[in-house]
Each structure stands twice: as C-alpha cells, then as structure tokens.
Amino acid sequence: MRKDYSHPIEVTMDVVCGKWKGVILCHLQQSEVLRFGEIKKLLPNVSQKTLTLQLRELEADGLIDRRVYPEVPPKVEYSLTDYGRELEATLNLMSDWGKSHVEKVELNS
Amino acid sequence: MRKDYSHPIEVTMDVVCGKWKGVILCHLQQSEVLRFGEIKKLLPNVSQKTLTLQLRELEADGLIDRRVYPEVPPKVEYSLTDYGRELEATLNLMSDWGKSHVEKVELNS
DNA sequence: CTGAATCCAGAACGATACTG
DNA sequence: CAGTATCGTTCTGGATTCAG
Numbered sequence: 001m002r003k004d005y006s007h008p009i010e011v012t013m014d015v016v017c018g019k020w021k022g023v024i025l026c027h028l029q030q031s032e033v034l035r036f037g038e039i040k041k042l043l044p045n046v047s048q049k050t051l052t053l054q055l056r057e058l059e060a061d062g063l064i065d066r067r068v069y070p071e072v073p074p075k076v077e078y079s080l081t082d083y084g085r086e087l088e089a090t091l092n093l094m095s096d097w098g099k100s101h102v103e104k105v106e107l108n109s
Numbered sequence: 110m111r112k113d114y115s116h117p118i119e120v121t122m123d124v125v126c127g128k129w130k131g132v133i134l135c136h137l138q139q140s141e142v143l144r145f146g147e148i149k150k151l152l153p154n155v156s157q158k159t160l161t162l163q164l165r166e167l168e169a170d171g172l173i174d175r176r177v178y179p180e181v182p183p184k185v186e187y188s189l190t191d192y193g194r195e196l197e198a199t200l201n202l203m204s205d206w207g208k209s210h211v212e213k214v215e216l217n218s
Numbered sequence: 219c220t221g222a223a224t225c226c227a228g229a230a231c232g233a234t235a236c237t238g
Numbered sequence: 239c240a241g242t243a244t245c246g247t248t249c250t251g252g253a254t255t256c257a258g
Contacts, residue, residue: 011207017126098120182219
C-alpha cells in the first residue's frame with residue numbers, strides 16, 4: 001500500500017484509475033485469459049509502452065497474473081487473480097452507469 | 110462527452126477518476142449538503158485550488174449541484190444531483206473493496 | 219469564506235526506435 | 239511477439255498570492 005488513505009474508496013481508485021486499467025480488467029473478465037497482443041488489439045489507441053506499464057501495475061497490485069512461456073517467439077498470458085475477480089461487481093456497475101450516461105447524452109442530440 | 114470511448118466503463122472512469130472526486134462524492138452521499146469549507150476540512154490534504162477544480166469538474170459532468178448564496182461572507186453549498194446519486198451503489202462497492210483490501214494488507218503485517 | 223491567478227514540479231501518457 | 243529505452247509533451251495537482 002502506498003500512502004495514508006483518509007477513505008477506503010481511495011484505495012480502489014488508486015488501483016483502478018489508470019487510463020486503461022478499467023477496460024483491461026473488463027476484457028479479462030470476459031475472456032479469462034488474454035495474450036499481450038490480444039489486449040493490444042482490443043485497445044487500439046494505447047501505445048505498447050503504456051500498455052506494458054498498466055499491466056505491470058495491475059500485476060504489482062495483485063489484480064492480474066502474468067504468465068510467461070519460455071518460447072520463441074515469446075508468449076505472455078494475462079488473467080485475473082481471485083483477488084481481481086472480487087472487483088467484478090464493481091466493474092460491472094461502473095460499466096452500466098457509463099452506458100446509461102452515454103445513452104442520456106445521445107438522447108439530447 | 111469528451112471523446113470516443115471504446116468501452117462504457119471509460120465514461121465512468123473519466124468522470125470519477127480525479128484524485129479527490131471519489132472521496133468528495135462519498136462525503137456528499139453521507140451528508141446531503143456540504144459547504145466548501147466543510148469539504149475542505151474533510152479532505153485535509155487537498156489544496157484550495159485543486160478542490161475548487163475538482164468540484165467544478167464534477168459540476169460540469171452533472172454529478173453535483175453548486176448553490177451560491179449572495180451573502181457576505183460568501184456561502185456555497187454542494188450536493189449530489191439525482192444523476193450523481195445513481196452512482197451511490199458503485200461508490201459503496203468501491204469503498205467496500207478498498208476496505209477489505211486494507212484489512213488484508215494489515216493481516217500480513 | 220470562497221475562489222481566481224500565477225507559477226511550477228512531477229507524473230502520466232505517447233511516438234519512435236531498438237532487441238531477444 | 240512482447241517487450242525495453244529514450245525522448246518529448248501534456249496533464250495534474252500543489253504553493254502562494256491576491257480579491258470580492
């Protein structure tokens with residue numbers, strides 16, 4: 001843990017609030033296991049460096065597993081840990097709220 | 110809305126992921142109405158400028174109301190909009206997850 | 219009391235090129 | 239294929255000062 005938190009929600013926000021972390025976690029929820037390149041395809045606008053960094057941070061926080069196969073060419077698979085799976089309900093709620101937000105905005109246009 | 114989103118969760122993250130926004134929303138859930146100075150006291154580590162900015166952004170996104178009383182000295186009250194209140198379940202879940210995370214870490218020390 | 223204005227440091231994010 | 243390294247930009251948040 002990184003610092004003093006005045007409210008428990010800060011912990012979750014610290015862990016989830018990278019620019020791409022939410023989407024990555026959502027995709028891992030749906031697909032169970034994804035290779036680096038597959039995630040990259042699902043997030044067309046993220047740079048390789050940034051994606052690597054976000055994945056490393058999620059790994060360091062214990063939300064995802066990173067499995068490296070000692071092959072050539074390399075193969076790396078990512079999946080949620082049990083711990084990361086405990087965020088499932090939260091992520092789903094966040095998606096739902098975002099979806100209804102988008103729908104409302106589209107109604108007014 | 111600010112840009113193209115590839116996944117609805119990005120909308121929610123955009124709106125909630127300021128450094129202090131989650132905590133502010135949580136406090137407004139509990140207290141209904143809070144004056145600027147009261148929020149400041151609840152977040153001892155935030156600067157005035159940053160707090161003002163975060164509140165303005167939450168207002169622009171339609172999550173909170175800002176009510177100015179034309180008095181001297183000034184009085185400004187903040188409260189959740191109906192729309193912001195729709196985040197209640199999400200914020201509670203995020204708090205719960207953060208709380209259990211903290212407890213787990215404390216067990217191992 | 220609330221907040222605007224300015225200035226600034228550091229972090230976050232991206233583009234590009236290179237590697238086992 | 240899945241990175242690392244480097245560089246540069248943009249964004250965020252904080253300190254400080256001033257104002258109605």
